[in-house]
Amino acid sequence: MKARVHIMLKNGVLDPQGEAVRHALGSLGFDGVDAVRQGKVIELDLNETDAEKARESVNAMCEKLLANTVIESYSVEIA
Amino acid sequence: MKARVHIMLKNGVLDPQGEAVRHALGSLGFDGVDAVRQGKVIELDLNETDAEKARESVNAMCEKLLANTVIESYSVEIA
Numbered sequence: 001m002k003a004r005v006h007i008m009l010k011n012g013v014l015d016p017q018g019e020a021v022r023h024a025l026g027s028l029g030f031d032g033v034d035a036v037r038q039g040k041v042i043e044l045d046l047n048e049t050d051a052e053k054a055r056e057s058v059n060a061m062c063e064k065l066l067a068n069t070v071i072e073s074y075s076v077e078i079a
Numbered sequence: 080m081k082a083r084v085h086i087m088l089k090n091g092v093l094d095p096q097g098e099a100v101r102h103a104l105g106s107l108g109f110d111g112v113d114a115v116r117q118g119k120v121i122e123l124d125l126n127e128t129d130a131e132k133a134r135e136s137v138n139a140m141c142e143k144l145l146a147n148t149v150i151e152s153y154s155v156e157i158a
Contacts, residue, residue: 032126041120047111
């Protein structure tokens with residue numbers, strides 16, 4: 001079973017990486033980019049075959065290791 | 080119009096970050112994680128209102144700046 005986790009900085013948290021990307025895109029002539037946010041995506045191959053258990057397990061991984069929940073939010077997709 | 084870009088290392092390219100995450104999950108007692116790949120996700124707010132044009136524009140951004148196409152593959156979602 002595969003899981004995909006998106007980890008983004010929460011709204012309101014300054015995202016210097018995204019800002020740098022926006023600036024660089026402007027320099028390259030890509031106008032019309034209003035805002036850029038950069039985050040992480042983590043793809044996991046799990047042994048678990050039950051989707052609900054897999055989701056619980058991945059949520060626990062996010063809380064304990066993958067995301068810094070003070071400044072980051074995460075979302076889990078199970079496929 | 081919003082766009083989301085996923086940038087992952089191509090299959091076969093060593094992913095030390097993902098490997099480190101897998102190892103750390105094992106240390107924390109999360110067994111049953113076979114493989115981990117870590118990538119980037121970039122969310123863009125675009126002025127463009129035409130979905131096809133937006134997709135073309137974001138593809139060009141990926142080729143020129145966002146992805147290193149030698150070792151990374153990207154996928155674009157327009158929403």
